Amino acid sequence: MKGNFSFSGIVTFSAIGAYTEEFITELLESGIRVRNINNKNNIVYAKAKRTDYLKIARIAAKHRVRTRITERQGLYFKLKRKSHHAGIIAGIAAAAAVLIVLRQFIWKIEIFGNNQLSENLILETISQDGIQIGRLISSIDPKGTELRLKGILNNVSWINIEVNGSRIDVYIRESEDVDKTEIPLKTPCNVIAEKTGIIVDTQVYSGTLLYPKGSGISKGNIVVSGVVNDGAGNLILSHANAKIIAEFTETAEFRQEFTTTEKIKSGISESEKELMILGFVIPYGNKVTDKTNKICSEQINVCSLFGFELPWKIKTNTYTKYEDIAVTRTTDDAIKLAEQKLELYCRNFYSDYDIIDIKKSIKCDDYGITLSAEIRLMGDIAIQQAIINN
Numbered sequence: 001m002k003g004n005f006s007f008s009g010i011v012t013f014s015a016i017g018a019y020t021e022e023f024i025t026e027l028l029e030s031g032i033r034v035r036n037i038n039n040k041n042n043i044v045y046a047k048a049k050r051t052d053y054l055k056i057a058r059i060a061a062k063h064r065v066r067t068r069i070t071e072r073q074g075l076y077f078k079l080k081r082k083s084h085h086a087g088i089i090a091g092i093a094a095a096a097a098v099l100i101v102l103r104q105f106i107w108k109i110e111i112f113g114n115n116q117l118s119e120n121l122i123l124e125t126i127s128q129d130g131i132q133i134g135r136l137i138s139s140i141d142p143k144g145t146e147l148r149l150k151g152i153l154n155n156v157s158w159i160n161i162e163v164n165g166s167r168i169d170v171y172i173r174e175s176e177d178v179d180k181t182e183i184p185l186k187t188p189c190n191v192i193a194e195k196t197g198i199i200v201d202t203q204v205y206s207g208t209l210l211y212p213k214g215s216g217i218s219k220g221n222i223v224v225s226g227v228v229n230d231g232a233g234n235l236i237l238s239h240a241n242a243k244i245i246a247e248f249t250e251t252a253e254f255r256q257e258f259t260t261t262e263k264i265k266s267g268i269s270e271s272e273k274e275l276m277i278l279g280f281v282i283p284y285g286n287k288v289t290d291k292t293n294k295i296c297s298e299q300i301n302v303c304s305l306f307g308f309e310l311p312w313k314i315k316t317n318t319y320t321k322y323e324d325i326a327v328t329r330t331t332d333d334a335i336k337l338a339e340q341k342l343e344l345y346c347r348n349f350y351s352d353y354d355i356i357d358i359k360k361s362i363k364c365d366d367y368g369i370t371l372s373a374e375i376r377l378m379g380d381i382a383i384q385q386a387i388i389n390n
Contacts, residue, residue: 009049009050009051009072009073009074010047010048010049010050010072010073010074011047011048011049011050011053011069011071011072011073012036012045012046012047012069012070012071012072012073013045013046013047013048013053013056013067013068013069013070014043014044014045014067014068014070015043015044015045015046015060015065015066015067016042016043016044016065016066016067017060017063017064017065017066018064019063019064019065020044020063020065022063023059023060023062023063023065024037024044024046026059026062026063027056027059030055030059032048032052032055032056032059033048033049033052034046034047034048034056035047035048045070050072050074053069104136104137104138104166105134105135105136105137105166106131106132106133106134106135106136106137106140106166106167106168107133107134107166107167108133108166108167108168109123109126109131109132109133109167109168109170110167110168110169110170111123111170111172112169112170112171112172113171113172113173113174114172114174115174116174117153117156117172117174122170122172125149125152125153126145126149126161126170129141129144129145129148131145131161131168137163137166140163142161142162142163142168143161145161146159146160146161156172156173156174157173157174158172158173159171159172159173183239183384183385183386185239186239187239187386188226188237188238188239188386188387189226189239189240189384189385189386189387190207190222190224190225190226190240190384190385190387191207191222191223191224191226191240191241191242191244191382191383191384191385192220192221192222192223192382192383192384192385193217193218193219193220193221193223193244193246193381193382193383194219194381194382194383195219195246195248195381196217196218196219196248197216197217197246197247197248197249197381198214198215198216198217198246198247198248199211199212199213199214199215199216199217199223199244199245199246200213200214200245200246200247200378201213201244201245202223202242202243202244202245203242203243203244203245204224204241204242205241205242205243206238206239206240206241206242207224207225207226207228207238207239207240207241207242208224208225208227208228208240209223209224209242210222210223210224210225211223217244217246217381222385223242223244223382224240224241224242224244224382225240226238226239226240226387227387237387240384241384242382243380243382244380244381244382245378245379245380245381246378246379246381247356247376247377247378248376248377248378248381249374249375249376249377250350250374250375250377251372251373251374251375252342252345252372252373252375253370253371253372253373254338254341254342254345254370254371254373255338255368255369255370255371256329256334256335256337256338256341256368256369256370256371257334257367257368258328258329258330258331258334258367258368258369259326259327259328259329259367260326260327260329261324261325261326261327262324262325262327263295263322263323263324264322264323264325265320265321265322266320266321266322266323268320268321269318269319269320269321270288270294270318270319271286271288271316271317271318271319272285272286272287272288272316272317272319273285273314273315273316273317274314274315274316274317275312275313275314275315276300276312276313276314276315277312277313288317288319291319294319294320294321294322295319295320295322296317296318296319296320297317297318297320298315298316298317298318299315299316299318300313300314300315300316301313301314301315301316331364331369334368334369335362335369335371338362338369338370338371339360339371341371342358342360342371342373346358346375350375350377352379352380353377353378353379354377354378354379355375355376355377356376356377356378357375357376358373358374358375358376359373359374359376360372360373360374
């Protein structure tokens with residue numbers, strides 16, 4: 001509810017009593033919309049519409065909970081406070097009429113939770129269902145779009161599209177690893193090894209363990225079989241599931257030249273502004289003509305009225321001139337940069353594992369150094385693989 005426009009007004013209220021949980025539960029079950037519920041020092045705070053507060057107070061009395069309004073927000077209260085200024089009232093009423101019309105359209109789309117998928121890809125995909133800036137909110141079908149996206153985007157495990165006033169919020173949960181996505185329980189499968197290493201611990205939830213603790217295992221070998229004995233001498237296909245902790249070694253190599261070409265800021269910058277409205281970009285003011293050998297940074301300022309975001313934005317493009325210079329490093333500095341590359345590599349690719357040890361070796365020639373790393377790791381190497389029953 002934060003940042004939303006409400007003509008009828010919004011109140012923040014506190015609730016004190018021994019049965020605040022039952023009180024909040026009945027509010028939700030009664031269809032009364034309350035937001036931003038939080039507990040501070042055994043006092044519950046929440047937000048609701050002004051018109052719902054009388055119902056809230058009655059339900060609170062049933063549960064012996066005492067409520068009190070702590071804050072008032074919204075145009076209703078602005079009008080009430082300024083009712084003696086007829087001109088202001090007329091102006092606010094006119095602005096309110098405009099904003100009420102604008103609220104029927106989509107003016108902002110926000111994406112949350114995407115790490116692997118680009119924001120542009122998601123925006124382009126939902127736009128095929130009409131979810132885009134300037135479209136009438138009543139013309140879209142958020143639930144239908146959710147179902148379609150789940151079928152198109154394979155590495156999305158959950159998606160929720162919410163309409164909050166004139167803003168559309170798209171919440172996405174991506175699969176941590178597409179290859180490790182669990183196979184449905186009804187599907188027979190084996191557990192295979194993702195890495196080659198030594199098994200140090202096993203936790204078998206279902207299936208037959210083929211490689212006990214201390215065994216060496218090769219990548220792709222079946223560690224836990226989905227073929228089990230039913231106790232009557234018959235072999236049946238089942239859904240194997242296990243955690244297989246193993247130690248394994250990975251290798252990586254990083255090159256760092258002694259002399260590299262790098263861009264250095266010259267201190268000379270130029271800016272130009274653009275007006276963004278309804279999907280159109282309109283330049284205004286001075287325009288930067290020479291953009292060669294310059295790097296652009298963008299800043300977007302949102303225009304608002306009474307806390308409500310208007311459908312236009314001001315975009316400022318700042319072009320900073322850079323110069324290419326040759327930088328020559330010592331052997332020690334080159335090694336430090338290569339070690340930084342190794343650290344970043346481990347953080348990006350081995351965050352799911354424990355790093356036990358890293359053995360480094362350095363080779364130096366006339367042009368630079370090569371850092372070779374032998375990385376000893378430990379972690380879960382189990383992957384489920386469906387059994388194809390011909």
